[in-house]
Amino acid sequence: MKPYRTSGMAKDVKDLLDYVQWDQDRSLHIFGVSLGGMLSQNLCLLIPKRIKSISFVSTRCGSVLDIPSPRAMATLLNIVCRKGPYKKRVDLLLELLYPASYLNQSTANGQTRRDDLLKYYQTWFDRPQQLPLSGIFGQFCATAFHHCSDSSLKRIAAELYPAKIAVISGNQDELIDPLRSFELRGKLSGSELILFENAGHILNSQAPQQFNLLMERIIAEGNEAFQTKN
Template sequence: MAVDVDGLSTLFNKDTCTRRGLCPVTRIRNQSEIVESHSVYYEQHGTGPRKVVFIMGLNSSSFAWAAQGDYFGKLEGYSILLLDNRGVGHSTTPRGPYTTKGMAEDVIVLLDYLDWKADRDLHIVGVSLGGMIAQELALRIPQRIVSLTLAVTTPGGHWWTNFPPWKGVVGLTKLLLTPEPEKKIAILLPTVYPQAWLDAKAEDDPEGRTNYEVQVVIYRRRIAITAPQFFMGAVSQMAAGLTHHVSAEQLKTINDTIPYIHIVTGDSDNLVWPGNSRYLAKCMPDAEFEQWEHTGHAIHVQRPAKFNSMLERSFAKGIRRCS
């Protein structure tokens, strides 16, 4: 763990960090919702020409990208951008409810702030709610995007169709009503990972711990260096997920304007029905789709090496299609 500028803590490698701070999002362009001024926390790692934007999901900070930040931050040729969405992590919490459109506008403000404006220059990676935000980005700045990776996400629809499976509903409700960090961890882990995986021995762990034991340590560390999330931020992000909707016609537009799209889901997801990813693939026939066996919602954490390898291939395919 490193403590750096402005007294804000980070889990990412300070040696690869090129800039970090708070983007003063004082005016969100083309946004219908009314929110007060707020700031978005970000970190950039690396200085290479391949620019990757990682967008995290519901009520999770950018630190959930730890495995991706460590890997791509040190990989030659990459510049990666990690951010905390409004209402979580080191970002501020404006009044809600939020929308995925408004959260996407936050990202665009940040990209402009960092001068990441060039055409066909960005690889966008979104997981869960981050994937919903990524879809909105693809509709707003398609000319800037080289590749789009949509992991364990959905195009949404009517709010009542956006609810997760029952186990996810129960888990999210308990998390919302549970203030104690240790109790939150015990609720969260079986919600985002398959129980069989949690019970199994962790690969390459010198202490021979189970995946559950390893993840408890990781989540304790994340909680320890991140300010507790306000109730307003949690329910407002939930509102964004429940109201998200990108139509079949809009998905076709994304299909036709983004050079390369990759859709990935797990078969044991308790928060977003895997069928939503299959529907995305149906509406975007040029996209590549895969479903991983025995894999839960936190797909990028449960299968980090496989996920990172998939991203490298996706980025390369996007670049080839633009050449």
Template structure:
């Protein structure tokens, strides 16, 4: 793998340095959750609280469904419009079956992402980085900051087992699961996410 999760965690610590922040409440979703876990492991003094969303401590703890993997690793799009259509197909598979799919927003973000930098090989590099980074479970047991784990009960890309494993590995972590939520953040659930994270940060700040 050209880079690991630890490398990206070190980048996050470097960003804190650049901002002049001694520490921060850290929230990460999906691969970002894995990076957040690595940041709390490698730079514990920089993390005031940890929220891991739809993530996992190990690629083997919650393997994706075949349909999700096929959608994620779909064919390379030859142009912008095809890339947008492919993104819609992907989110139809891995999104939240219990909530309406915001097709307009997905198409808009997919178009902006294509314009910024369309690099299909990046997905493969990220997947390689996740697999090569191995299992963080033993190291998560040393985390001492307040921790929260949020996970959808209908996630096909990182199944619920990943959230259960994360919460089980971090001492005192709180696990909240959401029926009908897949591998995205449905807008109707935003108030619940915000309330849970706000409660966590309040505890962390004492």
């Protein structure tokens, strides 16, 4: 098994964009979530002039080695190895990705958010495993050992300008410490920090309407930046 690197994954994205001839200047609005946000940092270094807006969502620059909590590690291990009953594994995953206050909210059908999410995840959670263990190991290594230096982040801010740069996080994210978003914002000059209150790791799932409106605003501001420039 070989570890993946976010730099190599970014190169794969660039190769795909080149193949489909999506290579025009200032033609991309990118939303990189979690590992995708780490990959996107490297993509910015490869093709800065193609980007109109970039959003780093629930992610980190890798200045320190953040080891997940023992609970998070145990949950991820149980999911990968399929240990224990289905409902127990999904419950553990939900508690890792969403705050308890959200999971316990009542819904219009008289159930809870947890009940609705259990039904949703059941549509795919126990399908035959598509990703081999080598792939899971590779992605884990890419996440754990990702590092985008201060000088690289400074270069991203300078070379993307005047593109819109946003850093987005939930203030109750258990997988990636929200402090890493504050750090990322501080190292990306001109970027905007958006913090979702009482939110966990998967913002587009927990607050879809709010997140979609935010996406629309970021895209519009990215477009406007270049209309003004021209």
